[in-house]
Amino acid sequence: MSRDRATLPTYALHAAVILGLFLLQFVLPEYHHGVLARVMVLAVFAMGYNLLFGYTGLLSLGHAMFFSAGLYGAGLAIEHLGWSMLPAFGAGLAVGALLGLVIGLLALRTTGVAFMIVTMMFAQVFYLVTLYFADWTHGDEGFVIAQPLRQVSIGNLYFDLTQPATRYTAAWLLFSIVLIVTLLIVRSAHGRVLIAIRENEERTRMLGYDAFANKLVAVVVSAIICAAAGAAYAILFGYVGSTFASVQYSILPLLWVLLGGGATTLGPILGTLFMYYIVDITSAFTSAYLFIVGLALILLVLFFPKGVLGTIRDRWLGWLP
Amino acid sequence: MSFGPHLLLATLEGLVTAAVLALTALGLSLVFGVMRVVNVAHGEFFMLGAVLAWAVTTALGGHPAIGFLLALVVSPLIVGGIALVAERLVLRRLNYNPEATIVATIGMLYILQQAALTFYGPEARPVEPPFNYRILLPWFGYSGYKLSIVGASILLMIAAWFVLTKTRIGLVMRATQYDRETAQAFGIPVDRVYAGVFALGAMLAAVAAVLVVPIQQAHYLMGLDPLLLSFIVVIIGGLGSLRGTVVAAVLIGLSDGIISVFFSPTLAKMIATLLVALVLVFRPQGLFGTVAR
Structure with a gap:
């Protein structure tokens, strides 16, 4: 089978990407160094989204709630409970997992268009909750996590995540772990079932797989990954605000994944990176940033529904995972 | 003001909201019903209607009623035209695939919003109501214009009902909604019906927006x-x-x-959205709908 022969190039490619991203920090100028750290964290968000949208074929319009569950889970634990960084990160993941489980149990009762609307509405409720409890969340304005709270000592080692180099390495570490986890998931039996569900749910069920249970696991894992991105964002960049829970942050991961290529492991980072720089470069000429986003969405869905890596895979590299 | 009149005021305000909402939602419902397309840009057609109403009345000057009546005709026509172009250029090429059209209409949403921000600006601007008449109730005075919105909406809904159930156009639309392929086989130009329905849906939103803009200012995020x-x-x-x-x-x-008058509007929206999401989860055909075939 070609898939098995493709194992070596697949792992080599991923190892090269991980190594390359690690080495880039020594050569990049200061500005791009900061951008790449941010892009890697956002790419984790996109990878979590891709697991559900690309591989399982479930189009959610509410993933901002999972990202901000991690963001607020970690941010509020540091700010109001005085937790240190690592337990706070864990709190973010736990909140994301719990929310994923509840939303999954409810939303997976629907399919197709209803699933999109239901996830969008739950996310809107979450957004309104962050506005309503403004005493703790400071609503739209948000709050900044003070620098001393973003430092951690493990044993004799001391990490200051407000330092660009440490921050970059932390973002890189999270990105690498999630990339490897995604790769292992999509190559596992569970991952194959998810793809089968995307292609033909009825047939998968007829073959004896529990489609609901598999989809539920996918929603929860996707939620945990997105929450990890949110929690890391809060800790690394020190800002927590309800903008991250708004509809726009549910659309952005969709855009990144569509651009990079749905159902490809490396598509999310590629899409996030491209989009970040497209907006960054065009903002020098025009402030019409939403126009670019809108146009990109329409053009992609019209002419490149498989995104950059999806097209490359179709044309040349059939083994890309 | 005591509880009774307060409740009456809340009810009147609620009726005005309902009147505008019924028109806007009818547009969305038609597009979904006939074309099976979830139009996420529907709200932006509403916004465009309001912004164009401001543009028309400002350009014309003179008595507010003339500008308003002209806006009531011109604004939906322009919005309908834009919707028609969008449908031909984008939705038709996507073959009305549900997921692709959602993504595409999200794209339209951003483009229309940015266009309004660029050409109209971030300010909220008022439109003069066509007439100022206060109905004096024993407890408070109430804007006659607001009540006329309710009247206009009722008339338009009756007209819509008439068109949908009693005319040939309505018959063709219902046939397409019921079974696209059979309709096509019977010689109904399904393709043109789709284009017309999408434009009509957008025009309904625009009419609702023109009606509401004298009491709620035009803004690009509305x-x-x-x-x-x-x-x-x-x-x-x-x-x-x-x-x-x-x-x-x-x-x-x-x-x-009523909830917004007595409680916090954010809380009201939160509860309403949550309840509706749960309705969709547990009773997908709606509270009044019947099970789809």
């Missing part, structure tokens, strides 16, 4: 609330059901008006 509320109405009322849309609009409009 489309989001009508979009979410229309979704809510369409879901509760059952998709593609005119009667359900009207009943749900009155229900949502009144409860929104």
Whole structure:
């Protein structure tokens, strides 16, 4: 089978990407160094989204709630409970997992268009909750996590995540772990079932797989990954605000994944990176940033529904995972 | 003001909301019912209607009533034209695939919003009502214009009902909604019906916006609330059901008006959205709809 022969190039490619991203920090100028750290964290968000949208074929319009569950889970634990960084990160993941489980149990009762609307509405409720409890969340304005709270000592080692180099390495570490986890998931039996569900749910069920249970696991894992991105964002960049829970942050991961290529492991980072720089470069000429986003969405869905890596895979590299 | 009059005021405000909502939601419901397309840009057609109404009345000057009446004709026509172009250029090429059209209409939403921001600006601008007449009740005076919105909406809904059930156009639309392929086999130009329905849906939103803009200023972000509320109405009322849309609009409009007067508006929206999401989860055909085939 070609898939098995493709194992070596697949792992080599991923190892090269991980190594390359690690080495880039020594050569990049200061500005791009900061951008790449941010892009890697956002790419984790996109990878979590891709697991559900690309591989399982479930189009959610509410993933901002999972990202901000991690963001607020970690941010509020540091700010109001005085937790240190690592337990706070864990709190973010736990909140994301719990929310994923509840939303999954409810939303997976629907399919197709209803699933999109239901996830969008739950996310809107979450957004309104962050506005309503403004005493703790400071609503739209948000709050900044003070620098001393973003430092951690493990044993004799001391990490200051407000330092660009440490921050970059932390973002890189999270990105690498999630990339490897995604790769292992999509190559596992569970991952194959998810793809089968995307292609033909009825047939998968007829073959004896529990489609609901598999989809539920996918929603929860996707939620945990997105929450990890949110929690890391809060800790690394020190800002927590309800903008991250708004509809726009549910659309952005969709855009990144569509651009990079749905159902490809490396598509999310590629899409996030491209989009970040497209907006960054065009903002020098025009402030019409939403126009670019809108146009990109329409053009992609019209002419490149498989995104950059999806097209490359179709044309040349059939083994890309 | 004591509780009774306060409740009356809340009810009147709720009725006005319901009147505008019924028109907007009817547009969304038609597009979904006939074309099976979830138009996320529907709220932006509403916003465009309001912004164009401001542009028309400002350009014309003179007595506010003349500008307003002209806006009531011109603004929906332009919005309908834009919707028609968008449908031909984008939605038709996507073959009305549900997921692709959602992504594409999200794209339209951003483009229209940015266009309004660039050409119209970030300010909220008022439009003069066509007439100023206060109806004096024993407890408070109430704007006659607001009541005329309710009247206009009722007339338009009756007209819509008439067109849908008694005319050939309505018959063709219902046939397409019921079974696209059979309709095509019977010589109904399904493709043109789709284009017409999409434009009509956008025009209904624009009419609603022109009616509401004298009491609520035109702003480039004003489309989001009508979009979410229309979704809510369409879901509760059952998709593609005119009667359900009207009943749900009155229900949502009144409860929104009353809850917002007595409690926090954010809390009201939160509870309403959550309830509707749960309706969609546990009773996908809506509260008044029947099970789809």
